[in-house]
Amino acid sequence: MSAKKRNIVEKIWDAHVVVEKEGHPCVFAVDLMLLHEVTSAQAFATMKEKGIKIKEPARLMATIDHSIPTRSDRTVFYDKAAETQVDTLRRNCKESGIKFYDYESGNQGIVHVIGPELGATQPGMTIVCGDSHTATHGAFGALAFGVGTSEVGHVMATGCLLQSKPKSMKVEFKGKLGKGVYAKDAILKLISEIGVGGANGHVIEYTGEAVRAMSMEERMTVCNMSIECGARAGLVAPDSTTYEFLKGRELAPESSDFDEAVAYWNSFCSDEGAAYDKEIVIDLDALEPMVTWGTNPGQAIGISQKVPDFNALQGSEKEDTESALAYTVLDPGAPIEGTAVDWAFVGSCTNGRIEDLRVAAAVIAGRKVHPQVTLYVVPGSESVRKQAMEEGLDKVFEEAGAQFRMPGCSMCLSMNDDRVPQGKRCVSSSNRNFIGRQGPGSITHLASPATVVASAIEGRLTSPRAYLN
Amino acid sequence: MQKFVSIQSKVIPLKMNDVDTDQIIPAQFLTSVSKEGYGANLFSRLRKEDPEFPMNKPEYRGAEILVAGYNFGCGSSREHAVWAITDAGIKVVIAESFADIFFNNSAKNGLLLIQLPKEAVEKLQKCDGSVTVDLESQTVNSSNGDSFKFDYDPFRKYCLLGGLDDIDYILSYENEIDSFRRANTRDWMKIGTAPRKKAATMA
Numbered sequence: 001m002s003a004k005k006r007n008i009v010e011k012i013w014d015a016h017v018v019v020e021k022e023g024h025p026c027v028f029a030v031d032l033m034l035l036h037e038v039t040s041a042q043a044f045a046t047m048k049e050k051g052i053k054i055k056e057p058a059r060l061m062a063t064i065d066h067s068i069p070t071r072s073d074r075t076v077f078y079d080k081a082a083e084t085q086v087d088t089l090r091r092n093c094k095e096s097g098i099k100f101y102d103y104e105s106g107n108q109g110i111v112h113v114i115g116p117e118l119g120a121t122q123p124g125m126t127i128v129c130g131d132s133h134t135a136t137h138g139a140f141g142a143l144a145f146g147v148g149t150s151e152v153g154h155v156m157a158t159g160c161l162l163q164s165k166p167k168s169m170k171v172e173f174k175g176k177l178g179k180g181v182y183a184k185d186a187i188l189k190l191i192s193e194i195g196v197g198g199a200n201g202h203v204i205e206y207t208g209e210a211v212r213a214m215s216m217e218e219r220m221t222v223c224n225m226s227i228e229c230g231a232r233a234g235l236v237a238p239d240s241t242t243y244e245f246l247k248g249r250e251l252a253p254e255s256s257d258f259d260e261a262v263a264y265w266n267s268f269c270s271d272e273g274a275a276y277d278k279e280i281v282i283d284l285d286a287l288e289p290m291v292t293w294g295t296n297p298g299q300a301i302g303i304s305q306k307v308p309d310f311n312a313l314q315g316s317e318k319e320d321t322e323s324a325l326a327y328t329v330l331d332p333g334a335p336i337e338g339t340a341v342d343w344a345f346v347g348s349c350t351n352g353r354i355e356d357l358r359v360a361a362a363v364i365a366g367r368k369v370h371p372q373v374t375l376y377v378v379p380g381s382e383s384v385r386k387q388a389m390e391e392g393l394d395k396v397f398e399e400a401g402a403q404f405r406m407p408g409c410s411m412c413l414s415m416n417d418d419r420v421p422q423g424k425r426c427v428s429s430s431n432r433n434f435i436g437r438q439g440p441g442s443i444t445h446l447a448s449p450a451t452v453v454a455s456a457i458e459g460r461l462t463s464p465r466a467y468l469n
Numbered sequence: 470m471q472k473f474v475s476i477q478s479k480v481i482p483l484k485m486n487d488v489d490t491d492q493i494i495p496a497q498f499l500t501s502v503s504k505e506g507y508g509a510n511l512f513s514r515l516r517k518e519d520p521e522f523p524m525n526k527p528e529y530r531g532a533e534i535l536v537a538g539y540n541f542g543c544g545s546s547r548e549h550a551v552w553a554i555t556d557a558g559i560k561v562v563i564a565e566s567f568a569d570i571f572f573n574n575s576a577k578n579g580l581l582l583i584q585l586p587k588e589a590v591e592k593l594q595k596c597d598g599s600v601t602v603d604l605e606s607q608t609v610n611s612s613n614g615d616s617f618k619f620d621y622d623p624f625r626k627y628c629l630l631g632g633l634d635d636i637d638y639i640l641s642y643e644n645e646i647d648s649f650r651r652a653n654t655r656d657w658m659k660i661g662t663a664p665r666k667k668a669a670t671m672a
Contacts, residue, residue, distance in 0.1 A: 041502035148548035148574035197540035257657030
């Protein structure tokens with residue numbers, strides 16, 4: 001009898017179960033944990049209280065991203081609590097022997113940008129972080145998911161978590177992305193189709209010709225937003241694109257070991273004909289640039305479409321739509337294109353990588369940001385920033401009237417000083433348009449970096465197509 | 470972790486779906502390094518802007534059960550959302566469904582999350598008397614005479630009733646964990662513990 005056909009989620013799961021006992025969640029091994037300043041301090045404190053030592057500091061790496069300023073004088077904090085948080089992580093890492101990528105290390109940045117950059121993120125691994133966008137690392141064929149601070153503590157103490165086996169969901173992206181349409185638009189389309197809780201309890205495997213054609217950066221954008229449809233994680237099976245990206249990176253296997261590593265990594269790919277708990281196909285051929293109109297990432301439409309008219313809806317859908325539109329101050333049934341914007345943001349773990357900055361720069365080169373718009377371009381890491389400067393992208397942005405800032409999460413969640421003012425409208429390459437996400441009273445429209453920049457030029461939501469050659 | 474047995478309380482009706490953790494506690498309030506004090510900013514915007522928000526009304530003061538729509542706790546993994554809820558004195562959240570990470574975080578802080586069908590949720594939201602939640606028998610009873618059974622993972626129930634922490638449970642398998650690592654570490658891996666050819670570059 002042949003062995004059961006398994007998908008990639010089951011294979012990684014099976015390879016990391018340490019203890020399986022009837023009626024209990026499994027003891028599940030974690031290969032790598034990433035730390036940042038906001039969700040780790042309480043875990044370190046619990047370890048101290050309990051007198052437990054960190055079991056394997058070499059499985060942990062840390063950086064600062066969420067609450068740090070992105071001004072050029074970023075070591076100066078206006079928020080003293082944030083400064084304490086950063087200093088606490090710095091001290092905790094030093095005391096515990098955890099590698100800490102501090103300012104000017106050359107590798108500081110958004111935790112989900114630097115893991116892949118360093119080659120730490122690899123196929124078949126289990127990766128956790130006290131951050132829901134940890135699924136970004138799934139682009140490499142890793143099972144990567146966000147955990148709370150208690151679970152951060154569990155991994156510190158034991159290298160393991162208690163986990164129940166997740167369900168699996170296959171999302172096939174068919175067709176090709178057209179002009180002006182990007183990975184961001186594909187994932188927004190999926191979320192708009194299945195809703196913000198559509199994949200609750202599942203790990204998504206993204207498959208299909210469109211995914212195979214994507215660069216690692218694009219795959220990261222897709223996996224990054226898996227949580228926005230409720231998925232525990234999202235991943236893409238590794239292939240030559242993955243391996244080319246990893247080769248030569250600091251924490252990737254040495255070249256002499258690479259073939260052995262690739263053979264191991266390949267073993268995690270889904271078996272032909274493996275089953276999933278759920279399957280969905282999304283055709284990308286006719287997809288246009290997407291933009292959100294409401295207060296969650298599922299409330300997204302094509303740029304040429306109209307905002308839903310809640311009068312035509314019923315029950316809780318009507319109420320939810322009505323209250324979302326009341327917050328975003330949009331007229332039901334009105335076209336979304338042409339909505340005036342005040343702010344624009346290119347950055348975040350969703351779209352703050354070098355490819356994103358290149359796309360944004362190509363759209364704005366030789367043009368100007370609309371006089372009524374403030375455009376922030378925030379690289380995802382020091383390394384992205386350096387690369388962008390080597391390519392002269394910083395000059396392109398600055399000459400257009402945009403601000404090219406220091407790396408961090410910035411205006412994606414506005415924990416630092418970067419905030420969209422009350423009542424102002426921002427078109428943003430980030431991942432959440434929740435109420436007040438970019439600052440109290442701010443209104444967010446999620447879109448791709450190209451759409452963000454094109455809209456910043458016109459001062460209103462617009463398709464980037466006319467700006468692309 | 471605090472033990473959970475049973476409670477009787479008024480319910481706070483939160484007639485909203487997809488309540489995200491940014492609503493529960495906005496990021497601006499996450500710069501603390503402690504687990505305490507987040508209750509003051511629970512649902513900060515709604516409490517500030519909407520006088521009709523239930524938590525602004527005196528009749529719900531001291532209520533320990535929150536009843537919401539579907540997909541409660543979606544979005545960010547911040548455990549601060551759970552700390553804010555428990556710090557405000559809430560011990561049970563009943564909803565049509567919950568987001569995964571929020572569900573996990575709650576179990577680790579003694580906050581009982583109960584999933585009930587829409588009709589049950591709507592009935593409970595209308596109950597202005599008291600509601601009794603009993604974990605042992607997995608029942609919710611209202612003074613209106615409604616009674617609902619709920620499903621609950623037996624392991625999680627055992628932990629909640631005993632106030633037991635996952636960490637001690639995992640630590641009891643230390644030998645298994647160590648032998649797992651020995652068996653699954655490959656020479657070329659640079660992350661994690663020895664044995665391997667090259668010295669650890671991570672530590």
